[in-house]
Amino acid sequence: MAAPLHRDNLDACVFDAYGTLFDVRSAAERCSKGLGERKDALLALWRAKQLEYSWLRSLRGDYIDFWHVTGESLDYAMAATGTTDPLLRSRLMAAYLTLEAYADATDAVSRLRATGLKTAVLSNGSASMLTAAVSNSGLHRQLDWLISVDEVHAYKPHPSVYRLATERLQCPANRICFLSANTWDASAAAHFGFRVVWINRANTTFDLLPGKPEREITTLGALPDLLGV
Amino acid sequence: MAAPLHRDNLDACVFDAYGTLFDVRSAAERCSKGLGERKDALLALWRAKQLEYSWLRSLRGDYIDFWHVTGESLDYAMAATGTTDPLLRSRLMAAYLTLEAYADATDAVSRLRATGLKTAVLSNGSASMLTAAVSNSGLHRQLDWLISVDEVHAYKPHPSVYRLATERLQCPANRICFLSANTWDASAAAHFGFRVVWINRANTTFDLLPGKPEREITTLGALPDLLGV
Incomplete structure (x- = not known):
C-alpha cells in the first residue's frame, strides 16, 4: 500500500503550467x-x-x-x-508571454516551498515561453526548476517527459506530487508513477484512461492543507 | 519532380475506413x-x-x-x-459493425481494381471491426487487403502504420495512392511518402501540418477520372 499523500512522504511538487498555474x-x-x-x-x-x-x-x-x-x-x-x-x-x-498566475497559485506554491519541498514546472511550453510566464506572474521566486519538454523533443503524455522531471529533480516518481488541471496529463502522470492531484478548475469529467489521480481539488489553494502543510 | 498522379504510376490504392469508405x-x-x-x-x-x-x-x-x-x-x-x-x-x-459504404465508394473502388490496381483498407479499426464493416457493406469483394494498425500496436499517424501498408502490399510508398477524408491522416500519409488524395466530404479546412495532399476531391466518385481510369 502506498504511503499517505502527505508532505513528509514527498520531495517535490511539480506543476503543469497552462491551465494549472497560468490562466x-x-x-x-x-x-x-x-x-x-x-x-x-x-x-x-x-x-x-x-x-x-x-x-x-x-x-x-x-x-x-x-x-x-x-x-x-x-x-x-x-x-x-x-x-x-x-x-x-x-x-x-x-x-502567452504575459500570462498571469491564478489567484490561488502563488500563495500555495510559496507555502509548499517554505517547507523545503522542491518546486518545479513541467510543461509543453518552450523554455522562453515558460521564462516569460513565470517572470510576468512573479512566480519565478517560488519555482526552483522550469522543465520544458523541449529537452526531449516529445510532448506530454510521452513517458520521456515525466521521466525528465525525475532526472532533473533527482528524486523517484513516487516522491513527486504532480499537479495538473488537464485530465489527460493527470492520468498519464499517475500511470507513470507520480502522486497526482487533479486541479478540477472547470468541473469537468475525468478521462477514461488508465491512471487516476489520488485526489481532486478545485483550486491550488486547497493543496497545502491536503498535504498537511 | 514526381511522376504525374496517374494510374500508370501506381501499384495500389489504399483507403482509410471510417469517414472515407464507411459512413x-x-x-x-x-x-x-x-x-x-x-x-x-x-x-x-x-x-x-x-x-x-x-x-x-x-x-x-x-x-x-x-x-x-x-x-x-x-x-x-x-x-x-x-x-x-x-x-x-x-x-x-x-x-460500427454494420456500417454502410458511402454511395460513391463501391463503384470507385471496383473501377480502380478492374484496372489491376491492388486495393486495401488501412485503418485504426481492429481486424474484427474491419471484417464486419466490409462484409456488411459488400465492399469485401472489392478490397484485396484489410490492414489493421492492431498488427503494430500503434495508431495513426505513427509512421509504423503507414510502413505496414508498404510491407503488406510489397510496393514502395510512392507507388501507393492513399485516400482519406481525415486531414490529419492525409497529412501524415503525404509526409510519409504516399501519393495522397484528400476526400474533403465535409468542406473543412486542411490541417497546418507538414505534408499536404496532391489533390482534393469531394467524393470518391471523382477518383477514377482523377487517376485517368
Missing part, C-alpha cells in the same frame, strides 16, 4: 473581446488544435517547439472560423 | 435520434475522444485495440453529456 483562457478572452459570437469558437478550436498538433507531431516524429505549435494551431483556428485580423493574431500570441 | 456519422445519427438536442454534442464528443484516446494511448505506450478505445470514448461522451441509456450505448457500438 491562459482569461488572457485570450481579453485579447479577443471584439470578436463577439465567434470568440468562443475561435478560442476552443485554438486550444483543441494546439493539443492535437502536439500529439500528432510527437506521434509522427515531427517535433517542433510549442511556440510554433501554438502559432500553427491559432492560424488553423482563425482560418476555420473566418477570422483574418493579423493584429488579433499578434495579440493572442503575445498573451 | 459512421449517418449510422450513429440513426441510432441516437431520440436524444434530441444532446445528439450532436454526444456524437461530436465521441468522435473527438475516440481520436484523442488513440493518440494519447499511442504516445503513452499504452495501446489497446480500437474496439476498446471506441467504447471508452463513448462512455466518456455519455458521462460528459449526462446520457445514461445502456441500450443506446449498445446500439451505437453495434453501429
Whole structure:
C-alpha cells in the first residue's frame, strides 16, 4: 500500500503550467473581446488544435517547439472560423508571454516551498515561453526548476517527459506530487508513477484512461492543507 | 519532380475506413435520434475522444485495440453529456459493425481494381471491426487487403502504420495512392511518402501540418477520372 499523500512522504511538487498555474483562457478572452459570437469558437478550436498538433507531431516524429505549435494551431483556428485580423493574431500570441498566475497559485506554491519541498514546472511550453510566464506572474521566486519538454523533443503524455522531471529533480516518481488541471496529463502522470492531484478548475469529467489521480481539488489553494502543510 | 498522379504510376490504392469508405456519422445519427438536442454534442464528443484516446494511448505506450478505445470514448461522451441509456450505448457500438459504404465508394473502388490496381483498407479499426464493416457493406469483394494498425500496436499517424501498408502490399510508398477524408491522416500519409488524395466530404479546412495532399476531391466518385481510369 502506498504511503499517505502527505508532505513528509514527498520531495517535490511539480506543476503543469497552462491551465494549472497560468490562466491562459482569461488572457485570450481579453485579447479577443471584439470578436463577439465567434470568440468562443475561435478560442476552443485554438486550444483543441494546439493539443492535437502536439500529439500528432510527437506521434509522427515531427517535433517542433510549442511556440510554433501554438502559432500553427491559432492560424488553423482563425482560418476555420473566418477570422483574418493579423493584429488579433499578434495579440493572442503575445498573451502567452504575459500570462498571469491564478489567484490561488502563488500563495500555495510559496507555502509548499517554505517547507523545503522542491518546486518545479513541467510543461509543453518552450523554455522562453515558460521564462516569460513565470517572470510576468512573479512566480519565478517560488519555482526552483522550469522543465520544458523541449529537452526531449516529445510532448506530454510521452513517458520521456515525466521521466525528465525525475532526472532533473533527482528524486523517484513516487516522491513527486504532480499537479495538473488537464485530465489527460493527470492520468498519464499517475500511470507513470507520480502522486497526482487533479486541479478540477472547470468541473469537468475525468478521462477514461488508465491512471487516476489520488485526489481532486478545485483550486491550488486547497493543496497545502491536503498535504498537511 | 514526381511522376504525374496517374494510374500508370501506381501499384495500389489504399483507403482509410471510417469517414472515407464507411459512413459512421449517418449510422450513429440513426441510432441516437431520440436524444434530441444532446445528439450532436454526444456524437461530436465521441468522435473527438475516440481520436484523442488513440493518440494519447499511442504516445503513452499504452495501446489497446480500437474496439476498446471506441467504447471508452463513448462512455466518456455519455458521462460528459449526462446520457445514461445502456441500450443506446449498445446500439451505437453495434453501429460500427454494420456500417454502410458511402454511395460513391463501391463503384470507385471496383473501377480502380478492374484496372489491376491492388486495393486495401488501412485503418485504426481492429481486424474484427474491419471484417464486419466490409462484409456488411459488400465492399469485401472489392478490397484485396484489410490492414489493421492492431498488427503494430500503434495508431495513426505513427509512421509504423503507414510502413505496414508498404510491407503488406510489397510496393514502395510512392507507388501507393492513399485516400482519406481525415486531414490529419492525409497529412501524415503525404509526409510519409504516399501519393495522397484528400476526400474533403465535409468542406473543412486542411490541417497546418507538414505534408499536404496532391489533390482534393469531394467524393470518391471523382477518383477514377482523377487517376485517368
